[in-house]
Amino acid sequence: MKCHDKKSSRLIGIIAPFKPHVEKPVGKQTNLLKEFISAAQLFSLSAAIFSPESLVSISAENGKASGYTLAGSEWKKVRLPIPDVIYDRYYSDICGFDEVVENMKRALSRSIPFINPVQLTETVTDKLRFYEFMTEKSVLSPRIIADSIPGTEAEWKNVLNQKDGLIVKPRFGLMGRGVIRIHILPARIYQLHLAMKILRVNSTAELNGAIDYFVESMGLSRNDFIVQEEIRIPGNRYFDIRCLIQRNGTGLMEFTGMVVRCATRHAATPNIDQGGFAMDPEAWFQSALPGPNPSELIEHLRKSAETAYSAIETTTGNIGELGLDLLIDNNYNVYLLEANAKPGRFAFQRLSTGYGFEDGLKRRYAAIRARSIENPVLYGRFLANTERKDK
Ligand SMILES: Nc1ncnc2c1ncn2[C@@H]1O[C@H](COP(=O)(O)OP(=O)(O)O)[C@@H](O)[C@H]1O
Numbered sequence: 571m572k573c574h575d576k577k578s579s580r581l582i583g584i585i586a587p588f589k590p591h592v593e594k595p596v597g598k599q600t601n602l603l604k605e606f607i608s609a610a611q612l613f614s615l616s617a618a619i620f621s622p623e624s625l626v627s628i629s630a631e632n633g634k635a636s637g638y639t640l641a642g643s644e645w646k647k648v649r650l651p652i653p654d655v656i657y658d659r660y661y662s663d664i665c666g667f668d669e670v671v672e673n674m675k676r677a678l679s680r681s682i683p684f685i686n687p688v689q690l691t692e693t694v695t696d697k698l699r700f701y702e703f704m705t706e707k708s709v710l711s712p713r714i715i716a717d718s719i720p721g722t723e724a725e726w727k728n729v730l731n732q733k734d735g736l737i738v739k740p741r742f743g744l745m746g747r748g749v750i751r752i753h754i755l756p757a758r759i760y761q762l763h764l765a766m767k768i769l770r771v772n773s774t775a776e777l778n779g780a781i782d783y784f785v786e787s788m789g790l791s792r793n794d795f796i797v798q799e800e801i802r803i804p805g806n807r808y809f810d811i812r813c814l815i816q817r818n819g820t821g822l823m824e825f826t827g828m829v830v831r832c833a834t835r836h837a838a839t840p841n842i843d844q845g846g847f848a849m850d851p852e853a854w855f856q857s858a859l860p861g862p863n864p865s866e867l868i869e870h871l872r873k874s875a876e877t878a879y880s881a882i883e884t885t886t887g888n889i890g891e892l893g894l895d896l897l898i899d900n901n902y903n904v905y906l907l908e909a910n911a912k913p914g915r916f917a918f919q920r921l922s923t924g925y926g927f928e929d930g931l932k933r934r935y936a937a938i939r940a941r942s943i944e945n946p947v948l949y950g951r952f953l954a955n956t957e958r959k960d961k
């Protein structure tokens with residue numbers, strides 16, 4: 571495989587499904603990837619979106635692959651040589667592993683450096699596997715109680731005996747969709763919180779029936795879910811803490827930013843896709859966790875996220891970027907809930923444009939967001955210059 575000509579500018583190949591002729595060819599990532607390509611151009615690099623298939627079959631097509639880039643603000647179809655580095659932004663629309671795509675990525679990673687190692691993406695996507703991995707690394711994570719939804723009354727009883735707060739959620743995350751909270755109330759009443767609804771049942775048979783109905787309505791099966799202990803967080807609204815850690819243009823780790831995502835009043839999860847809103851951690855902790863100094867709490871969370879990032883890297887090798895979702899309990903224990911190898915920037919964007927925020931805060935988050943896009947561009951250039959895998 572011949573790499574992009576050394577004399578010409580470095581090419582970052584973004585892997586993502588691209589649908590031409592629609593307003594948002596890369597779906598929800600369209601703005602982000604447009605900004606990524608523009609940032610690359612600003613730093614005299616090129617960047618284009620390719621399907622994994624087009625890169626894998628590149629040699630058969632005269633050493634060039636079809637992709638899409640920007641000319642000004644318009645999408646343009648181009649034929650380009652093999653990229654110098656790959657930025658993986660491919661979301662599979664199947665619930666679980668897309669073995670075909672993963673195999674293509676593995677094959678590409680033998681000759682082209684990836685901003686995020688392929689192994690990282692595979693490990694963090696599967697919440698069951700990720701939990702085992704984090705336990706090996708001694709990073710605190712909520713305990714897995716069952717690797718699928720119980721099927722019999724006896725299995726339910728066993729699961730319900732272990733904790734009075736449980737989370738049932740898809741093993742492969744769906745941005746907050748499909749998360750069920752089960753609380754055991756006095757007199758063995760089971761309270762289910764799913765999406766915006768709360769229901770109470772008083773037998774495991776009813777509980778089983780309600781969950782069955784919910785799972786089927788999502789087109790999923792019991793084996794697509796895991797059962798986890800619920801971490802009880804302070805305050806009366808659900809929230810999680812999103813930290814973005816990246817490597818920058820010198821290859822060093824950088825803590826890019828932290829945002830609190832807070833659920834709307836009746837929602838079971840704080841995901842932005844489920845109506846959750848973004849909050850500045852300082853302001854949020856002042857009201858939701860009065861007592862400790864917010865900046866000490868932020869420092870504590872930042873350190874926990876960095877420790878988890880470095881622990882993961884001991885197995886996967888250097889990571890280009892990772893979105894870490896944290897929870898904090900009443901005793902200030904920090905739990906790593908999940909890690910996202912293809913982190914979005916919606917939460918930062920919300921704070922940079924949100925109605926009612928003061929200008930200083932908006933500017934701070936606009937700068938964080940810009941930095942969050944610049945970092946993988948510059949780290950990509952760093953990798954292209956230091957890790958050429960010529961064949
Ligand atoms: N074990 C848990 N304890 C407490 N809350 C949880 C737990 N697991 C998930 N949640 C809640 O559900 C949300 C979504 O779960 P997460 O594992 O991040 O999946 P997704 O991939 O759908 O974002 C979290 O932000 C958190 O609010």
Ligand SMILES: [Mg+2]
Binds near residue numbers: 743746908
């Ligand atoms: Mg999440």
